[in-house]
Amino acid sequence: MGKIISIHSFRGGTGKSNSTANLASLVALKGKRVGIVDTDIQSPGIHVLFGLDEKSMGHTLNEYLRGEVSIEQVAFNIGEHAGDVDMEGRRKLAGKALYLFPSSIKGTEISRILKDGYDANKLNEGMQDMMKALNLDYLFIDTHPGLNEETLLSISISDILILIMRPDNQDFQGTAVTVDIAKLLLVDHLYLLVNKALSRYDLNHLKAEIEGVFDTSVAAVLPLTEDMVENASGDIFSLAFPNHPWSKGMMQVADTILSIG
Amino acid sequence: MMRTARPITGSNMVQEIYDLLKQSDWFSNLPDEVISLLIKRVKQHELKPGDKIIERGKRDDSVFMIQEGWVKVVIPEEGEDGEMVLNHVGPGEMVGELSLVDQRPRSASVIALSDLKVLELTRRDFLEVMQEYPMMGLHMLITTSKRMRFVLTYLEQAVQWSHKIAEGDYSFLEEANNSDLERGIVDNSSSDTARANRFLAAFFKMAQDVRKRETELQEQVKLLIIQIDRTKRDSEIDSITGSDFFTKLKLETSQIREERDKSKKD
Numbered sequence: 001m002g003k004i005i006s007i008h009s010f011r012g013g014t015g016k017s018n019s020t021a022n023l024a025s026l027v028a029l030k031g032k033r034v035g036i037v038d039t040d041i042q043s044p045g046i047h048v049l050f051g052l053d054e055k056s057m058g059h060t061l062n063e064y065l066r067g068e069v070s071i072e073q074v075a076f077n078i079g080e081h082a083g084d085v086d087m088e089g090r091r092k093l094a095g096k097a098l099y100l101f102p103s104s105i106k107g108t109e110i111s112r113i114l115k116d117g118y119d120a121n122k123l124n125e126g127m128q129d130m131m132k133a134l135n136l137d138y139l140f141i142d143t144h145p146g147l148n149e150e151t152l153l154s155i156s157i158s159d160i161l162i163l164i165m166r167p168d169n170q171d172f173q174g175t176a177v178t179v180d181i182a183k184l185l186l187v188d189h190l191y192l193l194v195n196k197a198l199s200r201y202d203l204n205h206l207k208a209e210i211e212g213v214f215d216t217s218v219a220a221v222l223p224l225t226e227d228m229v230e231n232a233s234g235d236i237f238s239l240a241f242p243n244h245p246w247s248k249g250m251m252q253v254a255d256t257i258l259s260i261g
Numbered sequence: 262m263m264r265t266a267r268p269i270t271g272s273n274m275v276q277e278i279y280d281l282l283k284q285s286d287w288f289s290n291l292p293d294e295v296i297s298l299l300i301k302r303v304k305q306h307e308l309k310p311g312d313k314i315i316e317r318g319k320r321d322d323s324v325f326m327i328q329e330g331w332v333k334v335v336i337p338e339e340g341e342d343g344e345m346v347l348n349h350v351g352p353g354e355m356v357g358e359l360s361l362v363d364q365r366p367r368s369a370s371v372i373a374l375s376d377l378k379v380l381e382l383t384r385r386d387f388l389e390v391m392q393e394y395p396m397m398g399l400h401m402l403i404t405t406s407k408r409m410r411f412v413l414t415y416l417e418q419a420v421q422w423s424h425k426i427a428e429g430d431y432s433f434l435e436e437a438n439n440s441d442l443e444r445g446i447v448d449n450s451s452s453d454t455a456r457a458n459r460f461l462a463a464f465f466k467m468a469q470d471v472r473k474r475e476t477e478l479q480e481q482v483k484l485l486i487i488q489i490d491r492t493k494r495d496s497e498i499d500s501i502t503g504s505d506f507f508t509k510l511k512l513e514t515s516q517i518r519e520e521r522d523k524s525k526k527d
Contacts, residue, residue, distance in 0.1 A: 001521070001524055001525070119509065119510075119513055120510055120513035120514055120517060121513050121516065121517065124517050147501060149506055152501075152507065152510055153510070156510050156511075156513065156514040156517070157514075157517060159521070169487075172487055172488075172489055173489055173490060173493065173494065176489040176494050177494055177497045177498055177501075180494070180498050181498065181501060181502075184498075184502060184511065185510070185511065185514050186514055186515065186518050188518070198480065201480070209487055210487060213487045213488070213489065
């Protein structure tokens with residue numbers, strides 16, 4: 001049975017979509033069959049990191065969950081299209097099993113899900129069927145910031161939840177609430193991922209400090225890096241620059257995911 | 262520490278001192294007969310590097326003019342060899358004029374940096390010359406006022422910066438016209454502008470250090486206050502978990518997790 005991994009952050013700007021794309025790619029690179037649910041096709045997100053625009057994506061996951069289309073009509077096979085791109089990182093995904101599922105939880109879609117009485121059971125069944133159909137080992141969900149009902153739904157069906165935060169007071173409070181909610185929703189494997197840590201911090205010290213305060217494992221503390229800013233969503237950073245400290249940290253997180261039986 | 266003290270004799274030496282006095286700020290506008298009076302009264306000293314001409318705190322009241330070589334004006338600080346260098350002074354310039362005027366203890370020490378020739382004029386000799394030529398006092402005042410005005414402009418700048426630092430505004434550190442100060446590029450000459458710039462550069466460096474320390478402290482504080490407001494956290498959790506949606510979700514979640522555990526075991 002495949003595992004559902006939600007990547008969430010309480011506030012925006014934590015590098016959530018970028019982290020999701022990198023983690024999913026690193027896991028796919030290890031030979032696993034991986035899917036990514038891109039919850040926001042209207043704004044630049046995951047699909048952009050894989051060089052897609054809204055137009056190149058067909059049907060949405062919502063339509064599949066409502067039984068309107070088949071999963072093959074929704075899934076975009078990144079591994080199949082990676083061979084001919086000029087991005088060094090993305091090209092490494094050629095031949096790998098990495099699927100992108102556009103979905104939308106905006107505006108009318110949200111009310112539709114709720115009106116349709118979409119509950120955790122139905123969502124879980126839908127996701128499980130989809131993973132079975134494509135024989136996926138891992139399904140990554142790039143959730144929306146905040147703690148709205150859709151986010152709670154996706155947390156409730158997750159095997160693994162990775163909460164991304166910046167080491168910054170504004171993120172602490174909201175992340176603390178999210179941690180408590182995740183524990184109430186019995187998430188088996190909960191991790192914090194600290195991103196954009198300033199270089200002057202002692203990263204190990206920071207890790208211990210945050211683990212203590214949140215009583216939750218920190219999968220990695222990733223440095224804020226100008227190199228990443230320069231990359232500006234052009235490529236999958238950890239594949240393009242595997243020796244960079246940020247990439248090494250991300251690989252640790254990928255290894256943690258892979259080690260969960 | 263004065264190793265030798267001799268009067269000015271011989272036409273070569275007199276000419277040399279005459280030229281020096283005529284080029285100095287203090288005496289350049291005086292008529293020749295007054296210069297001659299001064300030459301008769303000054304004494305020349307020769308010193309070695311490290312020799313002290315003036316010692317901070319001492320009560321003596323001669324003024325010295327550097328004839329050859331360089332000196333540093335310093336305020337000794339606690340600890341061995343500790344000192345704050347206020348200024349470097351070279352040929353044609355005066356040191357010790359404050360005590361000559363007000364007879365208060367020396368405010369700084371003056372130490373030879375090289376082989377040095379200085380001319381000493383005692384307060385008594387100075388006053389005697391001034392009695393014969395009162396206008397010398399006015400010349401002195403003019404020179405001192407000029408320098409005072411100059412210093413005031415720079416002090417004003419430093420005070421403005423101090424206010425900004427107090428408000429936590431370090432924007433002046435980034436302003437383009439301060440880039441030389443920022444890089445510590447200072448003119449080592451003895452002109453008033455160069456001196457003032459050295460003073461401002463020291464101030465600038467201090468402000469940079471203050472900003473750096475402040476930023477570091479802020480970061481430390483940040484690290485220390487990863488604290489979560491318990492009450493707020495609890496009330497936020499209550500508002501989420503209190504809904505029917507959440508109650509239902511929690512129930513469904515338990516079922517989902519149970520089923521997964523079962524299928525894992527199978």
